[in-house]
Amino acid sequence: MTNYSELSTREAFGKVLTELAAADNRIIVLDADVSRSTMTKYFAQAYPDRFIECGLAEQNMISIAAGLASCGKIPIASTFAVFASSRCFDQVRMCIAQPHSNVKVVATHGGITVGEDGSSHQAIEDISLYCSLPHFNVVVPSDAIETVEVIKTAISTEGPFYIRLGRSKTPVLYPGGCAFKLGQGDKLRDGKDCTIIATGIMVSMAVQAADSLSKSGIQCRVLNMSTLKPIDQKSILDAASDTGAIVTAEEHLLHGGLASMVAQIISCNKPVPLASLGINDTYCKSGKPEELLEMQGLTAGDIVEAVKGVIKRKKGL
Amino acid sequence: MTDNINDLESTARKLRRDVITMISKAGSGHPGGSLSAADIVTALYFSIMRHDPKNPHWPDRDRFILSKGHAAPILYAALAECGYFPLDWLDTLRKTGTCLQGHTDSTLTPGVDVSAGSLGQGLSVGIGMALAAKLDRKDYRTYVLLGDGECDEGQVWEAAMFAPNYKLDNLIAIVDFNGLQLDGATKDIMNLEPFVTKWRSFNWEVMEINGHDITQIIEALNSARKITAKPVVIVAHTVKGKGVSFMENNVDFHGKAPNKAETELALKELA
Numbered sequence: 001m002t003n004y005s006e007l008s009t010r011e012a013f014g015k016v017l018t019e020l021a022a023a024d025n026r027i028i029v030l031d032a033d034v035s036r037s038t039m040t041k042y043f044a045q046a047y048p049d050r051f052i053e054c055g056l057a058e059q060n061m062i063s064i065a066a067g068l069a070s071c072g073k074i075p076i077a078s079t080f081a082v083f084a085s086s087r088c089f090d091q092v093r094m095c096i097a098q099p100h101s102n103v104k105v106v107a108t109h110g111g112i113t114v115g116e117d118g119s120s121h122q123a124i125e126d127i128s129l130y131c132s133l134p135h136f137n138v139v140v141p142s143d144a145i146e147t148v149e150v151i152k153t154a155i156s157t158e159g160p161f162y163i164r165l166g167r168s169k170t171p172v173l174y175p176g177g178c179a180f181k182l183g184q185g186d187k188l189r190d191g192k193d194c195t196i197i198a199t200g201i202m203v204s205m206a207v208q209a210a211d212s213l214s215k216s217g218i219q220c221r222v223l224n225m226s227t228l229k230p231i232d233q234k235s236i237l238d239a240a241s242d243t244g245a246i247v248t249a250e251e252h253l254l255h256g257g258l259a260s261m262v263a264q265i266i267s268c269n270k271p272v273p274l275a276s277l278g279i280n281d282t283y284c285k286s287g288k289p290e291e292l293l294e295m296q297g298l299t300a301g302d303i304v305e306a307v308k309g310v311i312k313r314k315k316g317l
Numbered sequence: 318m319t320d321n322i323n324d325l326e327s328t329a330r331k332l333r334r335d336v337i338t339m340i341s342k343a344g345s346g347h348p349g350g351s352l353s354a355a356d357i358v359t360a361l362y363f364s365i366m367r368h369d370p371k372n373p374h375w376p377d378r379d380r381f382i383l384s385k386g387h388a389a390p391i392l393y394a395a396l397a398e399c400g401y402f403p404l405d406w407l408d409t410l411r412k413t414g415t416c417l418q419g420h421t422d423s424t425l426t427p428g429v430d431v432s433a434g435s436l437g438q439g440l441s442v443g444i445g446m447a448l449a450a451k452l453d454r455k456d457y458r459t460y461v462l463l464g465d466g467e468c469d470e471g472q473v474w475e476a477a478m479f480a481p482n483y484k485l486d487n488l489i490a491i492v493d494f495n496g497l498q499l500d501g502a503t504k505d506i507m508n509l510e511p512f513v514t515k516w517r518s519f520n521w522e523v524m525e526i527n528g529h530d531i532t533q534i535i536e537a538l539n540s541a542r543k544i545t546a547k548p549v550v551i552v553a554h555t556v557k558g559k560g561v562s563f564m565e566n567n568v569d570f571h572g573k574a575p576n577k578a579e580t581e582l583a584l585k586e587l588a
Contacts, residue, residue, distance in 0.1 A: 059438075
């Protein structure tokens, strides 16, 4: 058995996909010449007849996946998140979203932690683009163990999915297993002073921030908002009511991502002080992932400062 | 199902009349590209394809994809005539609440497998269906009708490269080569020539026919079934607006409905 806790989310995807495929021959995998990086290579080795190499042609890949789905297959179309989103957006819209096609787009190398490859390879708009599409489910797992549950859920749930995975290893958040539920945020810490709502790699930093704040007497709730669509409105409004202040954190543009969604929900229903950490209307550069996160203000330390800021505002200071 | 050419020609004329009537009632739509495709669609639905209007989701049915989704009226006319839905649905084309959208919508119309309208995508979707047939060892065929103007889209050539690589001999592309697109003649907007050479160099089996000669269309589609180990493209030379004198080769009727007088005249010519 695979020990998922030691893996990056993309490795976990590649491994679990291959395990699931044994029990379900409807699973077909498509890749656009990056299977050695998306980790669909494991599936390709185990099930060569059900692996469809599309070459560098993402538009074609997405439409082919839709054709397969219309014949009862469960196609998993995989490439880097930049290409899976902007390169073939019209194909995703027309062939998958509009007809509710049962295609799972699983994109790796999401966000700026792709690092050295630079802005062309750093997907920072993908969540916004996919969340804008009617009928899509959009999920960003926080660690390898959650990834396994997300992939299982996507395969067993009829309808379009976009799943964003990362390149680098992520700290283990769910050593004892994860009970992922589509459309439900997961409360990893509880507190009354503020809620940190995070997604993807920012979840482990949110936990670090909460633990560090706790030492100075500030108690934070931490929500892992792995499902961006359908968004868990109830948990967000409960957070606003119970803690009176919210900080969001995501490895994505502020515009159209978690920050926008939380702001929309609380401003219409239960306005409370809100601070959002994300990428502010800019493209990032080449560099080490941790240095890039620091440049964009996406560290546990930045979350700590943001929490202190919203608590001050809550108190009217 | 018939192989009687006179019957098929008469059906094609009926479908053309339906196209004119429904676009006229809708007040908008694309008559030119619907009329150019009428004989091809007739041959497929009334002679060639294995399908069952009472069972539109039959897994073993031949698939048809209208990649040039703006020619939806000719497909709707054929589907109604086959019995996929009542003929009086045609009067609702493009109207609020209709199941017959301006461009094809697979979620609304019985017999329509693919939502189209954004050009260039249908051949790729057809590849997916053809791959599924191979995986499931089924013998259904997938027919994809493209426009010539549509072949400006890069995705068509991604698909053109893919299908021979996977030896998809159960996939048949038909290009309704009517020589006109929205802004003018295809040779002026974006010259496609040497068109046949292009497909051949992509390793397709290529046939060239008169797309208004039903005998030729049927012969080509029948001989396409005998080709193995590679996909077939039939370049069908057609006339945009075929059958209505003032619409023929007239780019103005790419996307314009006929007025009352024009409708009457067109129906008279198609009687």
